[in-house]
Amino acid sequence: MEAVTQPWTSAKGTPEERQLLARFQSGDREAFQPLVRPHLGSLLALGRRLTGDAQWAEDLAQETLVRAFRGLHNFRGEASLRTWLLRIQVRLSREPSRWRRSERASSLADLDVPDHLAQAPEQPVLQRELRDRLDEAMERLPSRQRAALHLRAAEGMDYAAIGSAMGCSQGAARMLVLAARRSVQQRLGRYLAP
């Protein structure tokens, strides 16, 4: 059986990305948004996994980009831009006071109860159940394992890139991913049966 390897973005980035980076580092601030916009989805997705809250994920992503803006002129390109951004985000996530702008919407005091929530969205019951179980299992992981598994499965990053994003060695990243999978697979059990 052939090993499965998922392609990962070249550390040097696409030509367009390199061009935008060069423009930005030359002082063209307008180049920043098109440069980082393609990576915003990844930041938000990881942010949701890290914070468990969609609103906080936005807060975290915004602060990540602010930090990136200030530090990007010295970005050397040894790692991919996305890895670099995710690295900032992972480190920031441990210091909520630096990025949390809004209160978590755990209270519904100011919120309308939309009509559509009187009946849950129509999805196949099994799919919805699997997704719910998966979210639950991920939430119960330690945050570093959760982040590592997310980067592996959702972003397709290899151990080296994960280690780079999380500020640890490749070996440590491998351990985090495997441990996370073990826990989640154990909890999901029959839901993952082929």
Next chain:
Amino acid sequence: MSSPCPHRDQVVAHFLDGDSSWATDAEPTQLAEHLDACPECRDYLAQGRRLDAVLAATSGTEIDAQVADRILAGVEAETRDVSPARPAWWRRLAPRAALIAAGFLGAILLDPFGTVAVAPESPVAPRPAPEPVVVETTAAAKSPTPRSGITVFEERDRPSHRSRNSMRPSQTRSTPELEELATDHGLARRLRPMAALRAWGIRSPLADGGARDAAHTAALLRCQAVAELARSTRPQATSALIRVLVREGSGPLLDRMVAEARRAPHVGRRLARLLRNGEPTAELVTGSAMIGGDAVDRALRDAVTGDIEATELAAAAVQRVEDRPRRIELLLALWADLETRGLDREPAADIASAGASPAEARARRWFAGLPRSSTGELVAQAETTRHAVQRRRCLLALAARADESAAGYLLEVIGGRRFEESLLAAYALAHCPADAIAALLGHALRSSRRPELLLAALVGARTEGAAAYVDELRLTEEEHRFLLAGNFDLAQFEIAAALFRNRHDRIDF
């Protein structure tokens, strides 16, 4: 329990994660051979593939354009005063001027670039890089909560971007948060302790065998909404709370929600205030009527008086809740208001008056729809009230309920001294199920002061054997048919009682 295969992690690392850090060159081949021979590893690998696929599909790396614009606009606002081309060491120089003067020039020369440096992506363990430096500016801080390291900026009245100091999102952006709560896990995590779920009468969604269908999830969401809203003292919370209650159907869940709302004293106070100030909405009337309370009921009564539609709303809402305190008092009060204000003179098309006044016909319909426990409450109300008119209403309400559990009380009233009340009590008995009262009334006939009323009740209920009593009267054919038809309204019942009183020759009571 057997331990897992020791090669499992290696298999997954290689075949799923593409790990190529081999201890020996032969390792990949050996792993492939092992995989062919080990069903446990094959299953584990297959599960891992599926897990990764589901994670990839559900992690949502796509982004809504509006969200992206909002975030980027926020970044733009916060970096407006930052030039991308300015070297970091230049930005750091000003705050460190004192250090230079004090002779710390060497420290700056050693670390001129305080920026993030990410190690190259290689198997070699990288040195953790320092954080990017955020420099404090001297601009006047307009942030209500200034923090060190924040670049302040001029506040703008542009709702299109998310500023650092922006409050919680507008009320219309409720969907993401509520969608998050729309998972069993999200709700269960918030309903702490788990006993709270059991208190709501809901099985935990995390327990094996618990129902996890869409209706169950929606019920959990509504419970959570009510619990949160009842705790909040914000005015909008009470309005939202009412909205959730009004939309909930009848049943144990609604009862539980209403009880939760009733426990919060600020909810009742606010409802009473809202009812007194201006024209109440249908939602407010309905929600207030469900929750109740002394102050709320007084305000509710004042609010709906003069408005038949609002009165009907309140009465209907009262019926929806199983355990609603002072329900009978409120309905009797609403009935009294209808009668005394003379508003309900013309019967509505859907009200079957059957000889009763329109107000009476409406009210009897209210009482007919109440939960079973209301019969006892009505009896208690009738026994304790000192007002004859109120007792009359209670007896008519009991007639509307047709509940044989009130028979004992009704028999006592029939034997009382007030003929009108005796008549009404007998009339109420006539509406009870025939088989429930037949033996009871037959026994009571022997000692009753008013046997004609009991006979009229037996005939009115069309009990078995009642026809024998009718045959012993001196009646015309029409009168005979009339009595045997039964199901009398009040006026007809009086006639029936009179026939039994005046036309008997040989009835052996």
